[in-house]
Amino acid sequence: GEMAEAAPADLSGLERVRQELVDPPFAPEHEQVASGPPKIVEIEMVTHERLMTIDEDTGASIWALTYNGSVPGPLIIVHQDDYVELTLRNPVESAMEHNIDFHASTGALGGGGLTHIYPGEETVLRWKATKTGCFTYHCAPGGAMIPYHVCHGMNGAIMVLPRDGLKDAEGNPLRYDSIAYFGEQDYYLPRDENGDFKLYDTAGDDYTDSLEAMATLVPTHQVFNGAVGALTGANALKAQVGQTVLMVHNSCNVDSRPHLIGGHGNFVWETSFTDPPLTGVETWFVRGGCAAAAMYTFEQPGVYAYVNHNLIIAALKGATAHFVVEGPWDNDLMEQVVAPRPFEG
């Protein structure tokens, strides 16, 4: 066929580097401005299936399908025109076939058509990052298995930076001090006749029940980074007044409307890095099947909640994370002129 006859790509002149992927909400080591010509960036991912508690309060659990064990899968960062070379392995212990579709790539269903691996198999896919922006990747084994795998956690994001880094509409450089990487995950947990969440013995056992639950289009849980409270309390994100955070938000299936309570999106890229960022945004939009980025420089100390601003989803389904920010308070920006006190009606 057409692929068999294709001339091999000669990439012998390109430097190879290995990117060590890390667990969310963190980002791998990377340059904001590329220091040399395009490289081949080697990464590895393993399709772990694991029983995961997604809400400690109720014990609600799911046989999560993951890349590298986390929901979302790890954040990958490259620059435009770099080549991503992924080694993907499916452990022999797995119950299911997996693959990967990179929205950032071109052809073969985003690589999904070339990476179907059964338990005990591996494959290597290389693709060129021609488009800049944040992009979702996800498992897509075909048919109803596509939403089944995606709604069991099997998705993540890659950020493809312009070689000279991010810029505002006037071309001024925009730099960040840290990345916070959020994966918004909708789960559809089947219930038993008493309304309790069902437990299953093995990955895949919930398939028929899950399809029925998914067909309602109403998630039982919608969380950041795998579980209710994964990024609050002891796991809250940290920052300092004056620091700039780039919030990368992956939502592979459902629309989201991220809002930083007490802050803003100073610069927001809802679609790609080739279009100028939106500015001064109260609540931005992540089209279902997208990753997006928002940049904010903290001006006040305190706790900031980062939420899906359908507040039912934030408070009842789980889509809430916290930043704890230290530094001096600025009374010019906000002052409690009169603390709560009794008054005479």
Next chain:
Amino acid sequence: GEMAEAAPADLSGLERVRQELVDPPFAPEHEQVASGPPKIVEIEMVTHERLMTIDEDTGASIWALTYNGSVPGPLIIVHQDDYVELTLRNPVESAMEHNIDFHASTGALGGGGLTHIYPGEETVLRWKATKTGCFTYHCAPGGAMIPYHVCHGMNGAIMVLPRDGLKDAEGNPLRYDSIAYFGEQDYYLPRDENGDFKLYDTAGDDYTDSLEAMATLVPTHQVFNGAVGALTGANALKAQVGQTVLMVHNSCNVDSRPHLIGGHGNFVWETSFTDPPLTGVETWFVRGGCAAAAMYTFEQPGVYAYVNHNLIIAALKGATAHFVVEGPWDNDLMEQVVAPRPFEG
């Protein structure tokens, strides 16, 4: 803590003005272009809890939680770099604690962390309007109480105008003759075993039932300005051909897609006033947790329906308002060449 040590802000040189808030769909008196330097704009709001019929046809009612008695709360209008100084009072007759989170502000959860008032308490909060655009404000007492209060009507909008007013992408001034202020409200009314809407004795009595109804993510009602038909019939908005209306649309919780039937969004600011407006839009988008603005100059007389263009929501849930426009008809724009008549197949 950090706030206790903060230097006081010296605002002694600034003029103080009082803004009299008015009921929706109307806007308070204001300048489109600021006539002087930044001011301190004093406003007052009272957290009224009141039993409200939201659909006359069925008698469906809710113990609405409100700012100043209306759903949405009153529209506030200031200019960039003005200071908003709010006195917020919770009547002693109230059943519940309230506070306020301004998306337009910076820090302390948008002021939510500084304004928790119990029945019989008042507080004063001042914040600087550094960002321009239309922004939601809402009650956010914490946890599940956040969507509970928001979905009982406790939200509204502030418009922060650029000091030199609105402009198009080329910098030409854009002026309006009037403002129409829409608050889109999703309600989740609990039903009894017969499927009828339940009535409750006091604000807060429906808490447990409401959380269950909210978790479906399917509103029983989704209306403009508090109730089905609040802005139709005798309450329809009025305009003249040639007049320009600025439609400010607040939707604190759910996405909306406003459409003016028979008209357009000539200039639409979905996100902020620092980005150029979209132009010539058929149906715009209000991310849940946002206020947005759209400008239109009427070219034809007649009735215009302003709807959420999920037409099920418009027609079955209540999200429909009307403009009645007077003036001369223009046959060049549209002409009924042949009125309906029988034809021979």
Next chain:
Amino acid sequence: GEMAEAAPADLSGLERVRQELVDPPFAPEHEQVASGPPKIVEIEMVTHERLMTIDEDTGASIWALTYNGSVPGPLIIVHQDDYVELTLRNPVESAMEHNIDFHASTGALGGGGLTHIYPGEETVLRWKATKTGCFTYHCAPGGAMIPYHVCHGMNGAIMVLPRDGLKDAEGNPLRYDSIAYFGEQDYYLPRDENGDFKLYDTAGDDYTDSLEAMATLVPTHQVFNGAVGALTGANALKAQVGQTVLMVHNSCNVDSRPHLIGGHGNFVWETSFTDPPLTGVETWFVRGGCAAAAMYTFEQPGVYAYVNHNLIIAALKGATAHFVVEGPWDNDLMEQVVAPRPFEG
């Protein structure tokens, strides 16, 4: 009234042309750049009511309400400042009243107020296409009949091109080789006590049941071009590597998030043609009640799935179409370096 007193429009100097409408997913013959001054473009549509199977697997069927027999109605294409002159006929065999509301037009509820026709009636409406972009049109008989007709298929799109054609943000011309016209249709099929989809004898018989199903806001089916699989298999769209397709996507009622698996939206007009297109988009957004356009030039051969990237909707509700693209594979863009093979853990 105001309309009766209006001066007649003198269009006697304008050329009249007839546009032959064709069935989706195809586009009528048209120029991308207008070759002369504005014209009067005559079109005809008939409001056919027909029993349509929307899912062969289950036999699920609906009495579809259509323009010209297809769901969506035919694509109309004109240039800015052309006049659209529509003859609309309702066959005497019909069960219901119909009309048409063009979002692209100005006044009289988009023409809906001037075009109510009962079975056996015809009418002629002329309107000027002052706004550029892709716009929805739909039946809007009033009240709950509006979503009822729309959710039974009675909607389509018109594309109003700038007279000098499409352009990128820098003003460079953008041209396409073909148009693929997608109508995304949400259906809400009533079920009987066994959970099976109900069959009805005549158009309109499902009215009461349908309103109940619609009120859930959860479609039983959400498909492209009328039925599950209407644009896959033997009906897949065709293209060649190097060809540019303009994907026109109509979604009259529900939000959509189109994604081309393995490709991108190189240029995307979500709102109008007066705003510069978004570029390099992974997944774009069609506000419910809109038509939008996305342009892509194929770079690789193979199958591309065009989906609503709520993947539950794509895979379980039906919103999937296919492009089959021929041409040479490019190993520089993507290469299967190691085909799936066993590995030793």
